[in-house]
Amino acid sequence: MNRKIRVIDTTLRDGMHAVSHQFTPEDMAEIAQKLDEAGVDTIEVGHGDGLGGSSFQYGFAAASDREYIKAVSSVLKGAKLDVLLIPGIGTIEDLEVAAKYGAKVVRVATHVTEADVGEQHIKYAKKIGMEAIGFLMMSHMADVNKIVEQAKLFESYGADAIYVTDSAGALTPAGVAERIRAVKQAVKVPVGHHAHNNLGLAIGNTLAAIEAGADIVDGTCKGLGAGAGNAQIEVLIAVLDKLGYETGVDLYKIMDVADDIVAPKMKRPQVIDKDSLSIGYAGAYGSFLLHARRAAQKFGIDARDILIEMGRRKTVGGQEDMIIDVAYELSRRK
Amino acid sequence: MNRKIRVIDTTLRDGMHAVSHQFTPEDMAEIAQKLDEAGVDTIEVGHGDGLGGSSFQYGFAAASDREYIKAVSSVLKGAKLDVLLIPGIGTIEDLEVAAKYGAKVVRVATHVTEADVGEQHIKYAKKIGMEAIGFLMMSHMADVNKIVEQAKLFESYGADAIYVTDSAGALTPAGVAERIRAVKQAVKVPVGHHAHNNLGLAIGNTLAAIEAGADIVDGTCKGLGAGAGNAQIEVLIAVLDKLGYETGVDLYKIMDVADDIVAPKMKRPQVIDKDSLSIGYAGAYGSFLLHARRAAQKFGIDARDILIEMGRRKTVGGQEDMIIDVAYELSRRK
Incomplete structure (x- = not known):
């Protein structure tokens, strides 16, 4: 039997950065419904900076967390609704509201050396019956030992999975593989990777992560996301399909969502320019x-x-x- | 000392596909001059389908091979001028004219199983003192043994280097590495890889090729090229620079050529859509x-x-x- 890979679509969260957080609840419901029909396992929604992100500092979204979650949860049949929570931007109260309106999964995102600031959020999520994922951002900034230590912290709080996240798109395949392999050996829970495309390696790195043992990977339609964007999910599904991995996602359907539903709502094509390349190069x-x-x-x-x-x-x-x-x-x- | 990688820019040849072969000789001269100043080793110019490509069947270019080669050779100080020749489209006579006006390198491109149709072109190029490279297209269609056999044929004709070319963008890193490693072991001359981005892997595959021993790699500014395009050269240089390979190319300068000179001349941004993705997926x-x-x-x-x-x-x-x-x-x- 082919190895199963869980795919989380974050078009409606990380992709929000690329549309200045202006997808409407109706846009989100339309896209989420099609992603669900395509067989995507988990769909992340909300402001680009997660729960509580809509603010003067991070930019106001077109609607509130509650409105987005309500709109999307009302259309989902199979997919799980996921939210991102960056402690300091989002709060326990935000999480409570998200859960009330239908969020089933939360990714608690901290800097790669600061898992401890996510302890209470992971514990609270578990207490109210949510799936809780520890999400270590800017993982290129820490060595393998540090990342393993932080992953174990998240696991000790009760996290159901741990992500190694390349927020700046600064890692190359060997760097991703090394990190995933080490975390995979150190924790009992599934391990995920979230890539960015600043160095043109979002797909290559995601593949390297899977080959190193990652169980969960992220993508967005058309690669929509901050800076150079994320792993383009329809491309990722094509590659995984071709290599014999089982994602549960229908390739034609995900291609159609990306090109026919998401692309027309984009403000500009997602490409690598010298700004985003400089960010990835510099880390x-x-x-x-x-x-x-x-x-x-x-x-x-x-x-x-x-x-x-x-x-x-x-x-x-x-x-x-x-x-x-x-x-x-x-x-x-x- | 860091390992040296030779980089061939093919913005002005493969990139011509993406602008319906409409770069003018002036466009080419402007771009080539900047690529030369950035330290690019070799610059390929001409119709997207190489010498003789400008035709009813393949689309008329804005100018003739001669005009392009003349315009570019007049501005180059350090870079070598390269042309592509697909036997059946281009002829020995075309090559003679190209050499007369300043082409120093020719890549003789054949289907991966048909190196023999390039014999006379390689031999002629060597006779008139050009560098001659054998370029095996659609290499995903042949297994390693077949590719090695064909690479050796090219070497026996006198080719100075052999390319394993992923024309459909259908290979994944493991498939590239396997092919490059085998050819590298089988021939004495340098080995190259030319990637396409249909599966989002142009940079990842190029890196895999280098790690497997490739000495020469291709790229284009902004990834300009047929279908999903090529390896985005400024991104490739950033990645190679970051990993400590020596390309001789100045990172800031190549970023500036791509974003400031080439991007404004593009008809549309180079992205992966369902058409190009389907081509890569299907091979x-x-x-x-x-x-x-x-x-x-x-x-x-x-x-x-x-x-x-x-x-x-x-x-x-x-x-x-x-x-x-x-x-x-x-x-x-x-």
Whole structure:
């Protein structure tokens, strides 16, 4: 029998970044229904930054978490409804509301070294009967030992699965395989991988993850997502199908959702440009881009040099104020 | 010392497919000059189907082979000018003209099982002092033993390098690695890989090729090319740079050529749609697409089923007339 791979579609969550969080509940219901019919196992919905993301800081979505979840849960027949929760952006209360309106799965997303901030969220989700997945972001920033330690923390809180997430699209296949293999050996629960396409490797890395033992992988229709986007789900299904993996997803149907339903709702095609490529190359936060560009102009240097230096210093989201210092230093070195 | 990888840019040849062969000699000169300044080793130019391609059958280019080669050779300082020759489309006479106006390298492209039709072209190129590369197309259609046999044929004619080409974008990393490894062991000359992105694996496969021993790889700015396009060269350079390979190409400069010079000249962004994905999944000829769509409509079936069946039967370019038979059979089976 062919090996089974669980596929989570995150067009309606990570893809929201690419449409400035402006899918309507009606858009989401239409797309989710077709994804469900295509046989997708789990469908993630909401603001790009997850529960509570709709805000002045992260951009307002076209509707509330409750409205999206309600709209999508009302059309799903087989697929599970999933939400993302980044502690600090979303709260336990947000999760309670999400569960009430139909979310069955939550991915608790923390920086790769900070699983502990997700402890209470995982425990609460388990208490109210949800599936809870620990989601380690920016995993290129930590070595294998650190990632294993953090994965075990999530497992100790009761997580049903652990994700190794390449938020910046900065990993290559060997780096993904090494991380997945180590986590897979260290925990008893299923292991997932979430790829980004900044280095053109979203499909290649996802395949490497599966070959290294990953049980769950992510994708989005047309690759819709932040920056260079995610693994293009219809392409991923074609590749997995061709290689004999069992995903439960109908290839023609998922191709049709992507091209006929999602594509017309996109603001622009999902391609790799020098901005998103620089982020992947530097291994830096996507949110640094705008700040780096401004600082580059001010100091007469190349924004890419700033991003690379920020990546080298392993700076994380929230450290945007360091960009000016880095730009100043780089301009002095010239 | 880091391992050296030779990079051939084929934006101005394979990329011509994506602009209906309408780059002007001025466009080509502008792009080639920037590619040269960025440090690209070899630049391939001409009609998408190579020398002699400009015709009623393959589409007329905006200018003649001679005009393109003249325009580009006049601006190159370091890069070598390369042309593609598909025997049957291009002739020895075309090659003579190309050499006269500045082509230094020719890739003689044949179906993966037909290297023998390229014998005279390789020998002629060597006689007039050109570098001659044997280019085995549709390599997913042959097993490793067949490919090795054909590679050795090319080597016996005097080819300076042998390419394993994934014309349909139908291979996955393991399939590429297996083919490259075998050819690398069998011949003494350098081995190359030319990828297509139909399965989202152009970068992943190119990396697999290099890890399996490939010495030369291809790419195009923004991934410009037939169908889903080629390996996006600026992304490829970023990945190789990151992994410590030496390409001689300046990353920022190649990013700038792609985004600032080539992108504005594109007719549409290079993405993977269900047509190109179906070609990669089926391992079928890109030229079958239009015929399959017409036949599908006539017989009330799905064009993708026709492509998959054509791929299964290992049909090759020129067998378009089989499409009607296949469509008829499939419609009867329903």
